[in-house]
Amino acid sequence: MNQPKKETIVDWTNGELEGEALASVEAWATENPAMAESLANELEDPFTALTTLPKEVEPPYPDFLNAKIRQAAESTVAEGVAQEVLTPQPSITSKLQWLFVPFALAAMAACFVLGTQFAQKEKIGGGVAKKTESSENLVYVPSEKVSVRQFDSKVATVIVLDGLEPIADDDLAMTSGKEPSDSVRWVAKKTRETFWY
Amino acid sequence: MNIFRHFPSNFLRGPVGATGSGGEMSGGRSQDTDRILVEQAQKGDYSAFDKLVTEHRGKVYAMIVNMVKNDADAWDLTQDSFIKAWKALPKFENRSKFSTWLFRISHNVVYDWARKKKIQSEGELDDNLFSAADIDPNAKTVPSQPSSPDREMEKAELRVEIEMALAKLSEKHREVILLREVQGMDYKEISEIIGASVGTVMSRLFNARKKLQTLLSR
Numbered sequence: 001m002n003q004p005k006k007e008t009i010v011d012w013t014n015g016e017l018e019g020e021a022l023a024s025v026e027a028w029a030t031e032n033p034a035m036a037e038s039l040a041n042e043l044e045d046p047f048t049a050l051t052t053l054p055k056e057v058e059p060p061y062p063d064f065l066n067a068k069i070r071q072a073a074e075s076t077v078a079e080g081v082a083q084e085v086l087t088p089q090p091s092i093t094s095k096l097q098w099l100f101v102p103f104a105l106a107a108m109a110a111c112f113v114l115g116t117q118f119a120q121k122e123k124i125g126g127g128v129a130k131k132t133e134s135s136e137n138l139v140y141v142p143s144e145k146v147s148v149r150q151f152d153s154k155v156a157t158v159i160v161l162d163g164l165e166p167i168a169d170d171d172l173a174m175t176s177g178k179e180p181s182d183s184v185r186w187v188a189k190k191t192r193e194t195f196w197y
Numbered sequence: 198m199n200i201f202r203h204f205p206s207n208f209l210r211g212p213v214g215a216t217g218s219g220g221e222m223s224g225g226r227s228q229d230t231d232r233i234l235v236e237q238a239q240k241g242d243y244s245a246f247d248k249l250v251t252e253h254r255g256k257v258y259a260m261i262v263n264m265v266k267n268d269a270d271a272w273d274l275t276q277d278s279f280i281k282a283w284k285a286l287p288k289f290e291n292r293s294k295f296s297t298w299l300f301r302i303s304h305n306v307v308y309d310w311a312r313k314k315k316i317q318s319e320g321e322l323d324d325n326l327f328s329a330a331d332i333d334p335n336a337k338t339v340p341s342q343p344s345s346p347d348r349e350m351e352k353a354e355l356r357v358e359i360e361m362a363l364a365k366l367s368e369k370h371r372e373v374i375l376l377r378e379v380q381g382m383d384y385k386e387i388s389e390i391i392g393a394s395v396g397t398v399m400s401r402l403f404n405a406r407k408k409l410q411t412l413l414s415r
């Protein structure tokens with residue numbers, strides 16, 4: 001920005017500029033502070049009578065002033081220390097408190113996973129459900145030579161007959177009054193029936 | 198006659214009355230010293246801050262007493278200024294002059310005090326808070342050099358007249374003219390202290406000078 005005219009700077013020094021003119025000169029002065037200062041000093045009309053007033057005046061009881069300031073400063077420091085002492089330092093548990101929530105969530109997730117793992121093992125290990133020998137036999141066997149044992153489970157009931165005479169293969173027939181998909185199957189000996197008319 | 202006034206009561210400041218000479222160092226060296234002392238004080242060394250107080254209390258007190266025209270209030274406000282400076286010292290960045298920053302604090306202290314006084318006073322609407330009647334003609338000052346009694350009396354009378362005229366200015370005008378004509382600060386420093394632009398500083402200076410000339414020419 002160009003240096004303003006001398007008359008403009010004089011007006012500025014005398015505080016007679018306003019609005020855009022003032023803003024313009026101030027912008028120039030901000031960019032060129034040393035030049036502005038030098039010109040302003042050259043052009044200003046100082047009030048030299050004020051130089052009779054002393055620049056420095058030692059206050060009454062200066063050492064006492066210093067002592068009072070020191071006392072106030074020390075009490076400021078003491079207040080700061082007391083504040084630190086009164087404010088309890090956080091304990092280790094409170095410092096680690098932020099860990100509680102994620103730890104709890106992790107524990108819950110672990111329990112859930114373990115629970116599902118156990119449930120699956122129970123399911124895979126059986127299909128074979130636990131066999132229990134039932135005390136209540138459903139089969140009547142007249143021959144004393146044949147013993148019956150019955151095993152019940154969720155998926156099937158198994159009846160074991162001990163002491164039967166062996167059955168020849170030719171005599172065996174897989175017969176069922178129902179479709180093969182049905183759960184009921186039985187084996188019977190073939191017999192020839194003769195009908196007389 | 199007190200011959201002891203010629204001996205330094207404070208080795209930093211030199212003999213009593215030796216304002217602008219003797220114990221006062223050149224501007225650049227004083228600034229460097231201030232910077233070093235501020236750094237030490239910021240690290241917790243109170244003796245360094247004590248040296249800063251001793252170095253600057255004269256200027257701060259002179260400025261404040263010319264503003265408030267009361268020795269007791271000026272003493273309290275000087276103490277308050279330094280206490281605030283100690284508390285705010287950790288925030289001082291030590292890039293600008295310590296004296297400018299200190300004057301800024303004392304400016305705020307004086308204005309806060311004046312505001313409270315205005316609130317407490319009854320029915321006082323005039324901005325010229327400080328009346329000429331508050332000036333003590335026997336106010337203690339430190340003459341530069343002993344001179345003849347007649348000359349001393351003339352100077353004392355002129356000083357009283359000037360102080361009475363200053364008291365009739367508004368606070369804003371009085372402050373800028375004291376900072377410029379008495380403390381010898383440049384426009385940029387004054388603008389930092391009062392929190393206004395350089396243009397505002399010049400405007401107030403011009404008006405203050407004009408009004409003073411009018412008052413003193415009566």
